[in-house]
Amino acid sequence: MAKDRMMVVTTETVPGHRIVEVLGLARGNTIRARHLGRDIMAGLKSMVGGEIKSYTELLTSAREEALARMLEEAEDLGANAVVNLRFTTASVMQGAAELFAYGTAVRTEPE
Amino acid sequence: MHEIVLILASVMFGIPGGIFVLVAVQGKLRDRWRRQYVSQELARQDVLLVNTKRLLEADPSRPPEVLAATVVRCLDDARHALAIFRTKLGGEVRSLTASTLLARDEAMLRLKEQARAAGFDAVLNIRFETSQVLPMTVEVLAYGTGILRRRDAS
Numbered sequence: 001m002a003k004d005r006m007m008v009v010t011t012e013t014v015p016g017h018r019i020v021e022v023l024g025l026a027r028g029n030t031i032r033a034r035h036l037g038r039d040i041m042a043g044l045k046s047m048v049g050g051e052i053k054s055y056t057e058l059l060t061s062a063r064e065e066a067l068a069r070m071l072e073e074a075e076d077l078g079a080n081a082v083v084n085l086r087f088t089t090a091s092v093m094q095g096a097a098e099l100f101a102y103g104t105a106v107r108t109e110p111e
Numbered sequence: 112m113h114e115i116v117l118i119l120a121s122v123m124f125g126i127p128g129g130i131f132v133l134v135a136v137q138g139k140l141r142d143r144w145r146r147q148y149v150s151q152e153l154a155r156q157d158v159l160l161v162n163t164k165r166l167l168e169a170d171p172s173r174p175p176e177v178l179a180a181t182v183v184r185c186l187d188d189a190r191h192a193l194a195i196f197r198t199k200l201g202g203e204v205r206s207l208t209a210s211t212l213l214a215r216d217e218a219m220l221r222l223k224e225q226a227r228a229a230g231f232d233a234v235l236n237i238r239f240e241t242s243q244v245l246p247m248t249v250e251v252l253a254y255g256t257g258i259l260r261r262r263d264a265s
Contacts, residue, residue, distance in 0.1 A: 012163045022167060025160045025237060031208045035201030084163045090241035092249050095198035098211060104161040
C-alpha cells in the first residue's frame, strides 16, 4: 500500500523534513452510491433526525478510496510525501456523492 | 398477425435501443480520446501546478495574476440512465467518477494553458469548486495564482 510509505499532511511543509523537490498536483476522486434500501431507510431516519449511519459509512469509505487514488498518483510522480492535502465533497447526482482529494506531491529529506 | 406484432415491437424498441447503444459507445470513445490527450498534456512539466502557497519562490519582477477556468460536462443519456440505475444498486458510479475527473483535468489543463499564454511557469494555491448547474451536469471551477518562478532558487 502506498499509504505506508507516504507522508500525508494538511500543512504546507512536513515538520522535521525539508522539501527538496516539488512535483505537482496529485488528485483522486470517487463517486459512490448507496442502494435503494438504504436510501429508503435514510428517508425514514430523516423524519426522526440524528446521524444517518449508512451515509456516514459510505462517505468514509469513499474518502479512503479517493485518498488511496491520490497517493497512487503521487507515487507515480515519484513523491514520498503529499503536502497541503484538501478534501472536497460534492453532490453531482441524486443519490450519489463525490469525494475528491488533492494535494501537492513533493520529495522530502529528513532534516 | 404474430409477425406484425414482432416487427412493430422490434421497430419500436430496436431503433431507440440501437441509438441508445450507439450514443453510449460514441460518448465513451470520445471521452477516452479526450482523456488521452488531457493526461498527456498534463504530464508535461513546463507549468508546475501546486496547491500550496509558499513552496515555490516567485520572481519579484513579474506580478502574479489570478487564473481561473470553468468546465461544465454532462454524460450522454445512455450512461446517465445506467448511472441512475447504479444509484439504486449501490457502489461506485464509475462513469460519473471518470467524467468528473475529466472535467477537473480539463480545468487544470486550461489553467496551464492560461499560465503559459501569460508567460508564467507555475500556478500556486490551486483550489477546486464543484457544483451542479443543471441536473446531471458537473461544473468544475479551478483557480489559482500564476507566478514566474525565481530562477536562482533551484
